[in-house]
Amino acid sequence: MTEPADETLPAAGSTPPLGEASLAQADTVQVGKVQVGKVQADAAQAGAAQADTVQPGLARRFPRGVYGVGDEPDPRFSLANERTFLAWIRTALALIAAGVALEAFGLSLNSGFRLVAALVLIVAGILTPLQAWFGWMRTEKALRQNRPLPAPVVAGPLGVAVVLAGLLVVLGLLFASGQQ
Amino acid sequence: MSRARSLTDAPFDRGLQAERTALAWRRTALSLALGSLAAARVLTGAFGLWSYVIGVLGLAAAALFLFSADRRYRRAHESLVASSVEPTGARLASGGLLLATMTVVALGAAAIGAIFVIVAATR
Numbered sequence: 001m002t003e004p005a006d007e008t009l010p011a012a013g014s015t016p017p018l019g020e021a022s023l024a025q026a027d028t029v030q031v032g033k034v035q036v037g038k039v040q041a042d043a044a045q046a047g048a049a050q051a052d053t054v055q056p057g058l059a060r061r062f063p064r065g066v067y068g069v070g071d072e073p074d075p076r077f078s079l080a081n082e083r084t085f086l087a088w089i090r091t092a093l094a095l096i097a098a099g100v101a102l103e104a105f106g107l108s109l110n111s112g113f114r115l116v117a118a119l120v121l122i123v124a125g126i127l128t129p130l131q132a133w134f135g136w137m138r139t140e141k142a143l144r145q146n147r148p149l150p151a152p153v154v155a156g157p158l159g160v161a162v163v164l165a166g167l168l169v170v171l172g173l174l175f176a177s178g179q180q
Numbered sequence: 181m182s183r184a185r186s187l188t189d190a191p192f193d194r195g196l197q198a199e200r201t202a203l204a205w206r207r208t209a210l211s212l213a214l215g216s217l218a219a220a221r222v223l224t225g226a227f228g229l230w231s232y233v234i235g236v237l238g239l240a241a242a243a244l245f246l247f248s249a250d251r252r253y254r255r256a257h258e259s260l261v262a263s264s265v266e267p268t269g270a271r272l273a274s275g276g277l278l279l280a281t282m283t284v285v286a287l288g289a290a291a292i293g294a295i296f297v298i299v300a301a302t303r
Contacts, residue, residue, distance in 0.1 A: 086208045
């Protein structure tokens with residue numbers, strides 16, 4: 001933001017102010033100085049000088065709750081956030097597939113334990129995409145506001161769910177009665 | 181000389197963030213396609229031919245993610261390489277993220293529904 005002014009200021013100082021052209025140049029440099037000073041004051045007040053960097057229309061990007069606040073982050077951070085979202089989505093697909101496979105392939109487990117294990121996995125697979133979406137929103141917002149990143153809310157419960165499903169499968173094996 | 185090259189096809193950063201994101205979309209689309217095919221096959225017992233509707237919808241979503249991710253990668257790459265100042269978050273269509281979320285939630289809901297249908301039928 002200050003780069004153009006920094007480039008023009010030494011040039012104005014090096015050329016002697018003679019004639020109309022150099023006067024005009026001095027004027028523009030002064031305008032540039034005033035603008036920079038104003039923007040810096042804004043930045044000091046609001047903590048973000050985004051007024052002339054955000055292009056019109058970009059603030060209306062979906063979802064507005066995310067893109068309406070803060071400053072444009074380093075695009076690499078946004079891309080990493082998007083990959084985290086996708087990793088959660090694939091985790092959810094794997095959980096659902098595991099739950100369905102448990103029931104669909106008619107394994108000779110105790111059917112009660114098997115059913116509960118499948119339901120635990122699939123419910124976890126339904127909650128995980130919600131973590132993906134809301135976690136992506138919260139992280140993108142934090143990136144834009146230069147705040148610390150939020151922790152994934154479902155990480156703990158998800159771990160518990162997977163352990164629980166594993167225990168239920170073990171119980172299903174132990175109490176297998178050979179039906180179905 | 182090197183600048184002209186960087187404007188065309190050299191990656192934006194050494195971390196290959198945009199490339200890795202495009203690949204992440206690809207494997208997500210692949211997972212979704214496989215999951216949809218498996219659902220079409222496995223949920224037939226509960227939903228009959230409707231399970232094929234689920235499969236086709238899932239495949240369509242996977243194809244949509246695949247192609248839109250490719251297109252978005254190209255645009256993100258172009259805008260990143262053209263000027264690193266321009267905000268490229270605009271190129272990340274968040275609608276696609278929401279659609280992916282809802283697709284997987286729907287798939288999970290279908291799975292739960294199928295299990296309840298089967299359990300109800302066997303009792």
